[in-house]
Amino acid sequence: MRMARSSAVVFTDLDATLLDHDDYGWQPAAQALALLAARDVPVCIVTSKTAAEVAALRTELGNAHPFAVENGGAVAVPRGYFDGARCDAQTPVTLTTLGAERDRLRSLVTRLREEQGFRFTGFGDMGVDDVVEATGLDAASALQALERSSSEPLLWQDSEAALKVFSAEVAAAGLVVRVGGRFVHVLGPAHKGDALDWLRARYAQAHGPILAVALGDSGNDADMLEAADIGYWVARPDGSYHAPATGHIRHARGVGPAGWAEAIEALIAHHEI
Numbered sequence: 001m002r003m004a005r006s007s008a009v010v011f012t013d014l015d016a017t018l019l020d021h022d023d024y025g026w027q028p029a030a031q032a033l034a035l036l037a038a039r040d041v042p043v044c045i046v047t048s049k050t051a052a053e054v055a056a057l058r059t060e061l062g063n064a065h066p067f068a069v070e071n072g073g074a075v076a077v078p079r080g081y082f083d084g085a086r087c088d089a090q091t092p093v094t095l096t097t098l099g100a101e102r103d104r105l106r107s108l109v110t111r112l113r114e115e116q117g118f119r120f121t122g123f124g125d126m127g128v129d130d131v132v133e134a135t136g137l138d139a140a141s142a143l144q145a146l147e148r149s150s151s152e153p154l155l156w157q158d159s160e161a162a163l164k165v166f167s168a169e170v171a172a173a174g175l176v177v178r179v180g181g182r183f184v185h186v187l188g189p190a191h192k193g194d195a196l197d198w199l200r201a202r203y204a205q206a207h208g209p210i211l212a213v214a215l216g217d218s219g220n221d222a223d224m225l226e227a228a229d230i231g232y233w234v235a236r237p238d239g240s241y242h243a244p245a246t247g248h249i250r251h252a253r254g255v256g257p258a259g260w261a262e263a264i265e266a267l268i269a270h271h272e273i
């Protein structure tokens with residue numbers, strides 16, 4: 001691929017950042033995305049979603065760039081991308097695990113369940129119908145959510161005390177438990193910042209140093225914004241921000257994709273990218 005003179009690369013969260021919190025629309029950012037495309041500035045999606053879940057959105061966006069899934073657990077690079085091949089959203093990707101392979105996660109949690117009697121139902125125990133029931137997703141989306149490479153969500157059906165013991169056991173195995181809204185996630189130690197670092201190194205190797213711009217809205221984006229050269233918090237639906245603006249991390253003026261667009265347009269207007 002051809003790189004912009006400034007060699008900026010944009011790394012972005014999806015939910016409540018590039019995508020609207022309520023309707024998942026990205027239209028408020030459409031013009032900013034077009035401005036980046038016209039400048040050959042790559043936009044790399046960095047999300048908690050799975051590769052299968054991201055595929056349809058990349059097609060919709062016409063996005064042909066690398067992306068990171070499952071909170072930095074794995075990075076996907078379109079084949080030939082860093083060797084100058086012409087890629088599009090359909091180009092097959094090579095997935096590299098930065099965290100832990102799902103097989104390893106599954107064998108740990110099932111062993112702990114057998115040995116200590118923890119009560120939970122993991123995605124690996126579920127079929128499409130079970131995921132539909134647990135999440136409210138439609139069947140096609142549930143199928144995409146089941147195609148995981150580097151994380152295992154669990155419906156926790158045991159006590160808080162048991163979760164503490166379970167978490168300690170997982171940590172002792174060098175892995176991580178993250179408690180989300182609906183699920184308890186078991187994953188490797190990689191996070192979104194590791195995905196940015198990994199992609200930054202690949203871009204640098206192929207084209208020279210980059211200016212990494214990262215945008216996010218919530219706690220699991222913090223290390224990605226920290227790892228970037230310029231970070232932006234977009235506002236949350238109530239107008240507040242996850243954290244103060246400090247150092248290289250700024251506040252975008254606007255909620256979700258509207259803030260995203262404002263940040264990108266400001267960077268362009270001030271000749272930062």
Ligand SMILES: [Mg+2]
Pocket residue numbers: 013014015016017216217218
């Ligand atoms: Mg988000």
